[in-house]
Amino acid sequence: MKRPERLNAILDLLAESTQVEVEDIVNKLEVSPATARRDLDHLAAQRLLTRTRGGATSETVAYDLPKRYSKDQQAAKKRAIAHAASGLIPRGAVIGLCGGTTSTAIASVLATRRDLMEPSNKPTLTVVTNAINIASQLAVRPNIKIMVTGGILSPRSYELVGPYATSILQQVALDFAFVGVNGLDPEIGPTVNDEGEAAVNSLLARRAGQAYIVADSSKIGVRSFATMSGYTFGNLITDDGITVEQRQEFEARGTNVILAPPVEE
Template sequence: MLAAERRDHLLALLAREGKIIAKDVAAELGISEDSVRRDLRDLAGEGLCQRVYGGALPVSPAVVDYHARQAVAPDGKRKVAAVAAGLVRPGGALILDGGTTALAVVHALPQDLACTVITHSPTIAAALLDHPQAEVFLLGGRIFKHSAVACGAAAVEAAQNVSADLCLLGVTGVHPEAGLTTGDPEEAAMKRALAARAADTYVLASSEKIGTASRFRVLPFEEISGLITDAAPHDPVIEQLAARGVEILMTD
């Protein structure tokens, strides 16, 4: 039995049963309890489970499935998310896009921050369950599988009924000419609808997206307040955007 295989088995078991008992799974797989404990310790270190006396429990039952498949957010995204989280004012209202970067923003928010979060992502909504002071409003609609967010006419319509101080948007491309782009027209429309409902809109773009473009335009640069990125300090694309009046927030 491969180590990675064992890890997968543990995560699957955790998702299915809601718990892991070290002794039982060791017997089941025919390996020592020590190995199970070591694996559980590692998984807990990555935030994929919660170690308890005798075994392990899901870290947060609702999102464990998602986490198991979604590797931990890479460093760049975490840094971008931390800067973005700093823009959120206590008591304010935040429109939060879907995607892994947005999920990282949730994790970067103080646990007890009191604010209103409006989102079209069930994943984000589920992740916010352990922020007891956060008021969450979910925009419903047809769920687009590939991005795991609500889109379409119903979702855009639902967005018309909200407003916020700040909107944090993820995109897949940031290109001097193409502007801010994403890969799906429905998603692009939804992002536009979200941005239109906030006083300020900041775009989250980890470095690998700078200079690339996808097929569908979300917004021109003129319509956003700023860009949050971990790109190199003197990236030519970034400097060009700064010259065009886009506020640039760099991670350090």
């Protein structure tokens, strides 16, 4: 088994449990203990796991990420949204992911999709993103092609913004785009906290054949600082916490609302 395949297999083992031991890797992947330890060290350097004595845990970079990435009270809802979004993405698609916790959840689901890990002479998925944490998260998946925009890094969100980011996005064509937001109002549409992020999010959505706002129900009715001007808000993936009245108001304005079913833990 080649090293990229081993790294994928180790991440798959972590996806099944919160921890893995060197002995588990030795037995299941038929490698030496030294090889298993080197692979774990490599993944730890990529911040895809945390090394422990004798193995590793998937409880990884939450302490290094902005506060909104840790202790997320809506995590279960965002996982459900992520699975619903993943179900829309066929093998071979070109997708855009902005930053944010829900987009990061989508990346996590895609990273464990077995059909995307099957050997292929061409990318099984192409991801265009302005979020460096998402690019890092998917970097060890050899079948997934990653394109990162340029730009100025926002330390609050790990997103690249500014004219370099927009210049790159103007040169790509996406099949799907998934855009996270800080607020979502039926009247003024999606909003975020930063005007630079809003501009990149809007352009990402406009470059896609199909664009989806991904927002848990706690964001509905909230208005943040910056609107996504130029983007016609047509699709929303949210959780079953949305009220009947809220859904009807979105649909009356032409928005297709997709309810993500809960995901078993």
